[in-house]
Amino acid sequence: MTTPLFAIVGHPNKGKSSIVSTLAQDESVTISPIPGTTVDNRYYPMVVDGEMLYALVDTPGFQRARAALEWMQKQPGSSVDRANIVRMFVEEHHDDPRFAAECSLLTPILDGAGILYVIDGSRPFGEEYEAEMEILRWTGQPSLALINMIGDSDYSEEWNNALGQYFRIVRIFDAMTADFDRRVQLLLAFGQIREEWRVSLEKAVRILEEEQQRRRKLSAGRIAETISHMITYTCQRRLGEDVAGSEVRNSLQQAYQQELTSMEQQCRSDVEQIYNHKHLERHEPLVQLLDEDLFATQTWLLFGLTQQQLITTGALGGAATGGVIDLAVGGASLFLGAGIGAMIGGVSAWVTTDRIADIKILGLPLGGKQLSIGPMRNINFPYVVLGRALYHHRMIEDRTHAHRGPLELKQQPAWLQTVDTDRRKRLEKIFVKLRRQETLNPDLVDALAEQIQNLMQLSVAPQTIPPRSRVSEKAPLPPGEG
């Protein structure tokens, strides 16, 4: 069985390189408005653990198709000799700079590559395409026409009619907005042009789908970890005697916001890396603190004990002392000693904390005041962060590598609100535990990651992608007819 090979051919500037970039998930493909940027064939093999499943060949666009066809038409021979005539053309003009583009693009086809003929369906059909389509038909190789929708106008019907005369399968494919499913469907369609290639392409699709699931899982884990950190993050600063509280508040809030932003941005970059978008510029509004008063002032004591911990410690100490008395009277006190002891210990610690904090030993205070910000208690905050993360993930998952502009994350769909009650309950349960600072259990982060992965499967694509996916199939035409 031969490895499927597909030559992406067509007029210059009709999105051949964009399609290759999208299918090969390769940002290095040069996409330029100047015709003739692609000067040589470039191979993009899909290799899985050393096994090549298929290869795409990006080719230069036709430049002198009419002259080439005229040369071929002048050669003697019947229609069965046409493939040989094309081969003769390539052999004869191999070193002719006038036909460098034609020779380049025809070489892989003559070597057995399937033809993926690309046109721009947002521009009208023109008679100048006929010569190149005729040359491709002369090669006798299996072919598929791709209507690439570069602009907003739609001339696909017009093109369908024209292409249908030369190609058995015509498919509309938007290289810039095609999501994963559409890319996969296209690969499967390649398998339709030659039966023996179907197995390889189906295997390639299966592997790509598994890879997509792995990427989702990794992204969900990374997002869950970030959300856990963001919900539980606290920022503290000790208050000096001569420092104004408002100054500390402002700088602390700034530091808190910066840290949350930094966590979120790091997560974004990691998700982009997972999807092989290495050099992506991103525009996104910063996460908001939801206008909540997040500040709390508390007393700290020696060894870093907070007032609450000191009260608990005092209560424990009191209970232990009272417990000894209970023991001494053989339990006749019905553990009243432990109860009263705990109360006395706790209240004493509560009353004396501030005084202990003011005590200085060798000029060093035993304690003082500290201002802390966080953790975020607003119940909407985790949903806001999750919504943003899922939106970004969706945009990245759907973003093709043909896109070269910055990623704009402006509108956030409110689809999270439409998630069913059971899922919301499960999420809320996890968020409640996180808000209680129970992140010390990594299983909680795993549980959140699982929920996020489920949401990723459910999430609806933002309404930026027009539903363009049509196929028309016709009976194959013999070369030279139509």
Next chain:
Amino acid sequence: MTHSSLIGDLIDLNSALKSDRLSDSDEKKQRDRAIGQALQQQRNNPAKQVRGWLDQVRISAWKRDGVQAVQLYHVLCVILVFVGLATGWGLARAVLYYTGNAPINIVNALGLLVLPQIILLLFWLLATIPNSIPLLGSLQSALRFLNPGRLTRHLTRLFPAHSRQSLSLVWDAEYATVLAPATRWLFSFWSQLFSFCFNIGVLLAAFYMIFFSDLAFAWSTTLNIDSTTFHHMLSALSWPWHTLFPDAVPSLELVEISRYYRLEEGSLGNASTASELAVQLGQWWPFLVTAIISYGLIPRLLTLLISWFRFRHHLAHALPRLPGSPELLARMNSPLISTSAPQPESVAEFDAGSGYGPSKSGSYALKCAVIDWSGTGVNAESIAKQLQTMGISSQAFLMAGGTRTTDQDNATIVSLCKLKPEGVAVIVKSWEPPLLEFLDFIHSIREQCNRQQAIIILLWGGRDGVDRRDRETWQLTLRQLKDPDLHIEAMGPVQ
């Protein structure tokens, strides 16, 4: 697999993953997949896999700090062993201090050597049970906070910063979501190690004093407890070993004769001869030693082992969860998929300099022959009107390109030259980029007709108008001809 090597691997893995962040992702995929395939038999054990990866991977700028951290960890454990032994020995010597003047109060010995251990053991159990019970959480957090094992980390300040910083990863707040359970059990392990050694110290001191001196025990309390009640209490305390070591359970007789009053230089009930009494009072030691073993040593050995196993378990569990580990495992266990081009792309370089004449925007005063390139299908009348707005009067309409042959194009050029127009206007579809065959055509006009005549490329945008980007494409391409008499004009507004 000891947990100290797990600590080393954890620290090494973390630094490796950090150093690896900047490595090229394609290289990482290839390298890690190769290692993953070599470790295929450990696929179901992620901790083993990442440790195997650690053994095989080589990363530039990666500094392995694990060994120093493990050394520091061992030193801390040894310190705790010595401190525990010394404390236990010292406390037992103090509690069992006996000069022969007054017997050792067994209540005192139990109160200092056994009772606190029972209470602390209860606290330990309270801190380790799962906190699903409401209100227990804050108590547990306080107990965990008060765990003396936490203090051990402060000892690291006595050691060089390099190894200290490496080991501090285990309790670093940044890694709390991954390492908090392991940290908790590390502190528990340290506190139980100290306690176990403390009990060893106590027993060593007790045996030393029992073997090399005579000890006499008695019991004394101000509380209104009679011998029978006290015997009941001791019997309850001796319940765990009463069948195994019945001799280590004090009899009622021993309790009765051992009651001691300090009044009048001390007196013992049922006193017989001094030597007989000394033998009888010495019979308390099996009880005391068994109590320390039962309520101190054995539980501490158990808690030490539990802490050790739990710490090891959570460390191993944390390895595949460290930041970067899930991605590493994915690279190791998923097929290496490459879809990109193995070779760099060779791209044509274009001269960015200006070569053609700028648009004159209506200032042409020319009689031009008009050529429709590739069948734009524009009506000749509307073309003439458009041209008039640019100061161009149309002299003749000719066709070229499209479905016509190159011979027919050449014939068009011959006809054009015969007309000797002041200029040539070529109408093209703005959305179709200029191909080399079009440039050939322009070149032929220039070669065969008047070399100085103006050639005006008229961009026609169809029903959508001329797109700005299409005009730029034409401008960039025609610039390559470096023809100062070549102009580009858009028919209609540019979008």
